[in-house]
Amino acid sequence: MTLRLDGKVAVITGGSSGIGEATAQMFVEQGAQVILGDIQEDLGESVAERLGEGATFALCDVTQEDQVAELIGEAIAINGRLDVMMNNAGIVGARGPIDEIELDQFQKTFDVLVSGTFLGIKHAAKKMKQQEGGSIINLASTAGVNGGFGPHAYAAAKHAIVGLTKNSAAELCRYGVRVNCIAPSGVVTPLAAQAHLGDFQALDKIRDTLAQNSPLKGRAGTAEDVANAALFLASDESGYTNGHCLTVDAGFTTGSKATEPAHTTSVPFMREAGKTGLTDT
Numbered sequence: 001m002t003l004r005l006d007g008k009v010a011v012i013t014g015g016s017s018g019i020g021e022a023t024a025q026m027f028v029e030q031g032a033q034v035i036l037g038d039i040q041e042d043l044g045e046s047v048a049e050r051l052g053e054g055a056t057f058a059l060c061d062v063t064q065e066d067q068v069a070e071l072i073g074e075a076i077a078i079n080g081r082l083d084v085m086m087n088n089a090g091i092v093g094a095r096g097p098i099d100e101i102e103l104d105q106f107q108k109t110f111d112v113l114v115s116g117t118f119l120g121i122k123h124a125a126k127k128m129k130q131q132e133g134g135s136i137i138n139l140a141s142t143a144g145v146n147g148g149f150g151p152h153a154y155a156a157a158k159h160a161i162v163g164l165t166k167n168s169a170a171e172l173c174r175y176g177v178r179v180n181c182i183a184p185s186g187v188v189t190p191l192a193a194q195a196h197l198g199d200f201q202a203l204d205k206i207r208d209t210l211a212q213n214s215p216l217k218g219r220a221g222t223a224e225d226v227a228n229a230a231l232f233l234a235s236d237e238s239g240y241t242n243g244h245c246l247t248v249d250a251g252f253t254t255g256s257k258a259t260e261p262a263h264t265t266s267v268p269f270m271r272e273a274g275k276t277g278l279t280d281t
């Protein structure tokens, strides 16, 4: 059986937990060599140890340019290439009503989410342009696609990530480098537990909460659901996919709901039920 990432070298920021950890596992299982970068050192070291020879951990704060450059340098040192850069590190960031958010907290949110993603794209692009190929994957969110899905700073930062994805894709395509992003709705990770319940560790509770609210009834989104999307974007199977924002959200952003809408006459599939052909008027 051919492995989908056989021989590829990938960097994943925020790889110590949640989506980054699940993606690292999937990438390693599919033949990639993965470097995890994160500020959570002990956790990252234990993830790398669990994943075996295919994974190594490096301490990296994505807001620090020298550390991002060094992380990517470590990956390139493996066999002279960088095939996949996943800019995944994230925080919930500043919360609260718009008229109460402190400027420094708003800016800190942007530092991690937007500047961190920018730095990852920048230093990956240097190598990928030169080698004429590579896949950059950024973590956006449904909060970066529609309004009302997250705190203000987070939503603004995730919209910025979608924009940065499209713009850098438009530039890097001529070098054979693809840039895409993934926009998940809430998935079961410490970040989602913190965002929705105020407790990083409440994973069982967040699973129940997400399952109850999911458009796909009873089905919570998982880190593995997002990892599967990342695997597609990292692999050659997505070779003609560029500048795309791939929602992994059970249809939330298209208005899908598990419960029957109250205004059935205004919802096309309900209004048209049992009718065929053209309408008379």
Ligand SMILES: NC(=O)c1ccc[n+]([C@@H]2O[C@H](COP(=O)([O-])OP(=O)(O)OC[C@H]3O[C@@H](n4cnc5c(N)ncnc54)[C@H](O)[C@@H]3O)[C@@H](O)[C@H]2O)c1
Residues within 6 Å of the ligand: 013, 014, 015, 016, 017, 018, 019, 020, 037, 038, 039, 040, 060, 061, 062, 063, 088, 089, 090, 091, 112, 116, 139, 140, 141, 142, 183, 184, 185, 186, 187, 188, 189, 190, 191, 192
């Ligand atoms: N879980 C969700 O519901 C959800 C939904 C949409 C988007 N996302 C996005 O997915 C990405 C991963 O989130 P997750 O849910 O796996 O969260 P998580 O908290 O499990 O993992 C995030 C990781 O990022 C690391 N990190 C934070 N700041 C960092 C920094 N400055 N430098 C390096 N690493 C840093 C954390 O230490 C952590 O290990 C984030 O960008 C998040 O915004 C998550």
